Amino acid sequence: xxxxxxxxxxxxxxxxxxxxxxxxxxxxxxxxxxxxxxxxxxxxxxxxxxxxxxxxxxxxxxxxxxxxxxxxxxxxxxxxxxxxxxxxxxxxxxxxxxxxxxxxxxxxxxxxxxxxxxxxxxxxxxxxxxxxxxxxxxxxxxxxxxxxxxxxxxxxxxxxxxxxxxxxxxxxxxxxxxxxxxxxxxxxxxxxxxxxxxxxxxxxxxxxxxxxxxxx
Amino acid sequence: xxxxxxxxxxxxxxxxxxxxxxxxxxxxxxxxxxxxxxxxxxxxxxxxxxxxxxxxxxxxxxxxxxxxxxxxxxxxxxxxxxxxxxxxxxxxxxxxxxxxxxxxxxxxxxxxxxxxxxxxxxxxxxxxxxxxxxxxxxxxxxxxxxxxxxxxxxxxxxxxxxxxxxxxxxxxxxxxxxxxxxxxxxxxxxxxxxxxxxxxxxxxxxxxxxxxxxxxxxxxxxxxxxxxxxxxxxxxxxxxxxxxxxxxxxxxxxxxxxxxxxxxxxxxxxxxxxxxxxxxxxxxxxxxxxxxxxxxxxxxxxxx
Numbered sequence: 001x002x003x004x005x006x007x008x009x010x011x012x013x014x015x016x017x018x019x020x021x022x023x024x025x026x027x028x029x030x031x032x033x034x035x036x037x038x039x040x041x042x043x044x045x046x047x048x049x050x051x052x053x054x055x056x057x058x059x060x061x062x063x064x065x066x067x068x069x070x071x072x073x074x075x076x077x078x079x080x081x082x083x084x085x086x087x088x089x090x091x092x093x094x095x096x097x098x099x100x101x102x103x104x105x106x107x108x109x110x111x112x113x114x115x116x117x118x119x120x121x122x123x124x125x126x127x128x129x130x131x132x133x134x135x136x137x138x139x140x141x142x143x144x145x146x147x148x149x150x151x152x153x154x155x156x157x158x159x160x161x162x163x164x165x166x167x168x169x170x171x172x173x174x175x176x177x178x179x180x181x182x183x184x185x186x187x188x189x190x191x192x193x194x195x196x197x198x199x200x201x202x203x204x205x206x207x208x209x210x211x212x213x214x215x216x
Numbered sequence: 217x218x219x220x221x222x223x224x225x226x227x228x229x230x231x232x233x234x235x236x237x238x239x240x241x242x243x244x245x246x247x248x249x250x251x252x253x254x255x256x257x258x259x260x261x262x263x264x265x266x267x268x269x270x271x272x273x274x275x276x277x278x279x280x281x282x283x284x285x286x287x288x289x290x291x292x293x294x295x296x297x298x299x300x301x302x303x304x305x306x307x308x309x310x311x312x313x314x315x316x317x318x319x320x321x322x323x324x325x326x327x328x329x330x331x332x333x334x335x336x337x338x339x340x341x342x343x344x345x346x347x348x349x350x351x352x353x354x355x356x357x358x359x360x361x362x363x364x365x366x367x368x369x370x371x372x373x374x375x376x377x378x379x380x381x382x383x384x385x386x387x388x389x390x391x392x393x394x395x396x397x398x399x400x401x402x403x404x405x406x407x408x409x410x411x412x413x414x415x416x417x418x419x420x421x422x423x424x425x426x427x428x429x430x431x432x433x434x435x436x437x438x439x440x441x442x443x444x445x446x447x448x449x450x451x452x453x454x455x456x457x458x459x460x461x462x463x464x465x466x467x468x469x470x471x472x473x474x475x476x477x478x479x480x481x482x483x484x485x486x487x488x489x490x491x492x493x494x495x496x497x498x499x500x501x502x503x504x505x506x507x508x509x510x511x512x513x514x515x516x517x518x519x520x
Contacts, residue, residue, distance in 0.1 A: 049428070051519050072432075079430035089425045103429040110219060150429065 001027040001158065001189045002048060007057035009043050009213075017043040019213040021057070025191060027157075030184040032200045033193040035210035041193040044210070045162050048191070049083055050074050062157065079107055082151030082188075086163035088143045090135040096122070096146050097131040103154045121149040125179060141172035148179055152188070159183055161192040165199065173199055224438075231442035235450075242447075245411050249451025249502075252404050253494055254458045256397035261459070261485050263393055266386040268484060270379060277356070277379065281342040281363055282371045292340055295368050299344065304359050306347040313340045339370065401501055408447050408505030412440050416513045424519045436514060441506045448502020452495030459490055 002025040009018040017040045025031055033041050046052040047059055050066055059066040062080065069077055090099050100121055104114045122128045125145035127138075135143055144164060151159060161180065165173035173196060181203075184190045194200060200207065209216040235242040283292055289312055296310050311319070316338040321327045350359055356374065363372035416423070426436055463485040474481040 049519075051428075075427070075430045075432040075435075077430075078428065083428060089421075089428070091422050091425060102426065106426065106429060106431045106435055108219070108223065 001025050001029070001062060002191065003058070003060040004044075004047075005058040005060075007047065007054045007059060009040075009047065009052065010055040017213055018047075018054075021210075021214060023208055023215060025189060025208075027189055028184070028187050029206070030180065030190040031192075031206040031208055032203075033191060033208045033210065034195060034197065034200070035216070036195070039210040040213040041210055042162060043213075045083075045160050045191075045193055048158075048160060049081060050077060075106075079103065079154060080156050080158060082154075082156040082159040084144070084147050084151045084159070084161035084164045086166040088135070088147040090143060090146060090150075092135055094134070095131065096127060096133050096135065096138070099135065099146055100131075100149045100153050102150060107154060109154075117153055118149075121153040122146075124152070124182075125149045141168055141175070144168065144172075144176060145179070148176070152183055157187075157189060159188050159190045161190075161194075163194055164192065165194060165196050170199070177203065227438050228442050228445075231439050232446050234439075234443065235446055245407065245447055246450045246454055248407055249404050249447060249498060250454025250458060252400045252407070253452055253455035253498055254462075256393055256400055257455060257459055257490060257494060258462065259389065259393040259396060261463070261490075263386055263389045264486065265484055266382070266389065269481060270383055270386065277346070278375050279344040279346065279356075279360055279363060280373050280375060281344060281366075281369045282373070283340045283342065283368055284370045285339060287340065287368045289340070291368060292342070295366070296342060299342070304347055304350045304362075305344055307345040309343045311341050311343070313338055316341060401497075404448065404451070404498070404501045405505040405508070408444050408502045409509040411447065412444055412506045412509035413513055415443060416440060416509065416517070420517050423514070423517045427517075428519045433514060437510050440510050440514075441503055444502040444504075444506025444509075445499050446502070448498035448500065448505075449495045450498075451502070452498030455498070456487075456491050456494045459485065459494075460487060463487075 004021050004023050007018055007021045008016065010016045021040075021044070033044060035041055043052065047054055047066070048061060050069065053067060061077075064077065066077075091102070094102075097118055100118045101114050104117060109117070119128060119131070122131055125148055127142060127145055127149065130138060130142065135146060138146065144167075148164070151161075159180070164180075165176050168176065177192075177199060180190050180192060283295075287295075292310055292312070296308060299305050299308055313336050317330065317336050320338060321330055344363070346356055346359060350356055360372050360374050363369055366372075423436055463483060467483045467485075470481075470483045
């Protein structure tokens with residue numbers, strides 16, 4: 001599903017974030033991406049989400065070669081990927097419902113379908129009763145679950161998460177991971193960047209470990 | 217297609233809602249646009265009114281025939297009745313040299329000076345009002361030549377110079393209206409463009425998030441274009457209301473003035489035309505301004 005072949009990422013200031021990285025993730029697989037801060041975790045996720053492009057090497061996602069994807073097709077590509085952020089990236093002037101609905105509105109779904117799917121996603125993360133709240137009225141864990149609901153609402157085949165439990169206590173972190181496992185069980189490829197080693201040691205998934213831009 | 221239109225309608229109302237939630241700031245922008253639009257509109261109304269005045273005066277144009285000194289009243293009467301039979305002549309009015317003298321004495325207040333003159337220096341005149349069909353400029357000058365050629369006539373003079381001056385002034389105003397309209401349109405575009413630029417910058421993080429969840433540039437652009445549309449449209453409405461109000465204030469004095477000249481002239485203010493053209497023009501300018509701002513700033517905001 002995700003294939004990196006000899007991928008380099010060099011920034012304009014000559015900093016090399018990734019150096020000859022080769023790895024792959026199968027369809028329907030769940031894996032963790034770990035490593036110290038600055039090891040290249042974020043850069044790797046940015047390459048998959050096409051926030052950045054590789055300097056060298058090939059990135060294939062779902063048989064699509066990302067280096068040859070034209071800029072105007074990026075929005076449509078991103079609709080196949082759900083992204084969960086450490087700081088949630090919610091819109092604070094819109095309700096929980098409207099936040100989760102955003103990807104569907106953007107994709108041009110009709111009104112009834114939006115209502116149905118948003119409620120299904122909110123039900124999944126246990127926040128159906130808070131659909132009318134503004135994000136500011138929710139706790140950190142709840143905000144993160146809104147972010148997850150938004151990431152999965154249009155049923156993307158790939159779910160990326162960048163330090164999703166970074167600001168949460170262990171119990172909440174475990175709940176969030178359980179959510180990811182549930183999505184994985186229905187066939188979503190899940191790739192979670194985290195340095196919460198204690199938590200992921202207890203889980204039976206592969207770890208992709210980065211060290212200075214290479215596989216360790 | 218209906219879904220597409222429905223979506224546009226939603227965005228349109230959504231943008232209006234955003235303006236509504238910041239009433240003071242929105243009202244200030246809209247008022248600035250309204251003032252910028254009402255100035256050329258007001259001058260346009262002024263110049264149209266001047267045109268319609270000068271058109272009315274067209275039909276009031278007269279040709280004055282100054283008769284030769286040696287033409288006696290009898291010959292003048294003969295000439296009058298001959299002229300009366302011409303198709304070009306609607307009406308005429310004969311005034312003898314003596315009557316001219318009396319009129320001048322009354323109007324000028326120089327009676328004593330006239331009395332000291334050995335004889336009457338003023339000629340007899342015939343004032344000719346041309347028929348409607350002959351009022352047009354080229355035709356009327358032919359008529360003047362024809363009258364000039366009559367042996368009894370020393371000079372035929374068309375009383376239109378002041379009207380031509382008036383028209384020149386009006387043309388000047390019309391040109392001024394055009395220049396002012398262009399300049400103020402530009403300022404509306406820039407004002408709206410700048411407002412939209414600020415709106416884009418204040419929504420920078422929102423735009424990033426939308427791009428991350430797969431929004432196309434068109435999708436992100438749309439609400440800003442509609443915001444520009446609303447600024448222009450509502451500014452146009454404000455301009456219209458201002459115009460109506462101003463005309464209401466002016467029409468009384470104008471009617472008074474016209475009454476003093478014995479005219480039934482009243483101010484035309486093109487309310488129906490303006491209620492269409494002002495908001496429409498405003499909306500177009502608003503979209504153009506928003507488009508410029510969006511084109512310059514949106515692609516600079518990318519997720520990182």
